[in-house]
Amino acid sequence: MKTLGNPDLGKQTLERLSVDTVVIGAGVVGLAVARALALLGHEVFVLEAGDRFGEGLSSRNSEVIHAGIYYPKDSLKAHLCVQGRQRLYEYCDQRKVPYRKCGKWIVGVGSDQSGELEAIRKRAEANGVELGFVEAEALHRRLPGLRVSAALYSAETGIIDSHQLMLCLLADLEAMAGQLICQAPVVAAQSDNGTHLLTVGGAAPCQVEARHVVNAAGLGAVPLAGRWEGYPQILCPTQYFARGVYFSYNGAHPFNELIYPLPEPGGLGIHLTLDLAGQARFGPDVEWIERPDFTVDPRRAAMFAQSVKAWWPGLRPDRLQPAYAGVRPKLSGPGEAAADFDIQSPFHHGVPGLVHLFGIESPGLTSCLSLADYVAACIS
Numbered sequence: 001m002k003t004l005g006n007p008d009l010g011k012q013t014l015e016r017l018s019v020d021t022v023v024i025g026a027g028v029v030g031l032a033v034a035r036a037l038a039l040l041g042h043e044v045f046v047l048e049a050g051d052r053f054g055e056g057l058s059s060r061n062s063e064v065i066h067a068g069i070y071y072p073k074d075s076l077k078a079h080l081c082v083q084g085r086q087r088l089y090e091y092c093d094q095r096k097v098p099y100r101k102c103g104k105w106i107v108g109v110g111s112d113q114s115g116e117l118e119a120i121r122k123r124a125e126a127n128g129v130e131l132g133f134v135e136a137e138a139l140h141r142r143l144p145g146l147r148v149s150a151a152l153y154s155a156e157t158g159i160i161d162s163h164q165l166m167l168c169l170l171a172d173l174e175a176m177a178g179q180l181i182c183q184a185p186v187v188a189a190q191s192d193n194g195t196h197l198l199t200v201g202g203a204a205p206c207q208v209e210a211r212h213v214v215n216a217a218g219l220g221a222v223p224l225a226g227r228w229e230g231y232p233q234i235l236c237p238t239q240y241f242a243r244g245v246y247f248s249y250n251g252a253h254p255f256n257e258l259i260y261p262l263p264e265p266g267g268l269g270i271h272l273t274l275d276l277a278g279q280a281r282f283g284p285d286v287e288w289i290e291r292p293d294f295t296v297d298p299r300r301a302a303m304f305a306q307s308v309k310a311w312w313p314g315l316r317p318d319r320l321q322p323a324y325a326g327v328r329p330k331l332s333g334p335g336e337a338a339a340d341f342d343i344q345s346p347f348h349h350g351v352p353g354l355v356h357l358f359g360i361e362s363p364g365l366t367s368c369l370s371l372a373d374y375v376a377a378c379i380s
């Protein structure tokens with residue numbers, strides 16, 4: 001095993017290690033959950049299959065702090081996003097994590113889309129999120145160069161340095177004697193009478209016994225649960241994979257705010273986001289695939305250009321460059337209604353001390369702190 005926070009542990013070959021609490025997966029959600037549990041007094045180990053933290057889904061997103069606009073009222077996504085967004089801004093201020101509350105436009109490109117914009121506005125309002133409605137004449141003054149008929153404006157949307165956020169979460173964990181152990185994939189697990197035994201592979205194979213376990217393994221959460229002895233397999237969901245690629249935009253652009261078209265099945269549409277340096281990127285699209293694959297096909301740039309030109313005619317296609325791809329761990333497939341987060345606690349499956357996190361896609365980054373408190377309440 002490779003460890004951060006206790007170098008001596010990495011020099012040992014352990015046959016069996018006993019610990020109070022294990023979090024599987026060191027993405028932004030896993031680190032936030034580990035921190036929340038450590039704050040409650042748990043002895044926490046985080047087991048990460050990769051060489052470093054945050055190199056899975058947490059490094060392959062838009063780094064957007066979402067307002068909580070699109071999700072059905074009373075869903076976990078709506079509740080945890082709205083609550084988590086404010087928590088995240090406060091945490092960033094306290095820990096000096098770089099972010100910018102830049103705002104976001106959701107644009108309609110024809111009069112026939114006004115009804116869809118109004119439906120989004122009402123859904124956001126039901127979630128406690130206020131959106132401003134701007135019609136074409138005023139919009140052209142605010143966003144010159146765009147071909148749009150109307151738009152909604154979200155003042156609460158922002159962007160964040162997700163790597164710095166994870167560094168701070170890890171630092172908080174380590175300050176409370178928590179451990180991050182890398183190169184430690186969990187290859188098997190079993191639960192019996194309130195005790196969980198994890199078989200860990202990697203550089204130093206061992207077994208880890210714990211009273212509490214949180215499965216926050218991202219794309220690997222469902223497959224791991226599918227081979228978890230003592231967990232009712234009838235509750236293990238089917239997982240689907242939706243790849244979304246991003247293209248960066250080289251050169252100048254006129255945008256200081258995020259620009260989103262209307263949502264599409266499986267995603268929020270190919271939108272313009274910014275990093276904290278002001279560089280623009282477009283994405284993600286939605287491509288249903290059979291297994292995780294992070295390949296970016298440069299030929300998709302033509303489709304990206306056509307989509308973006310519908311609302312920004314000034315885009316120069318030759319400035320689109322392949323950037324990266326993410327894969328969303330979906331719990332609903334093509335043509336199905338979007339699924340909510342599936343947080344399975346002992347209340348759901350009857351296994352004491354075990355929580356599975358399934359389908360943690362967007363707005364997982366925004367929700368990480370509120371989601372962590374929700375999970376901590378399930379097992380504390």
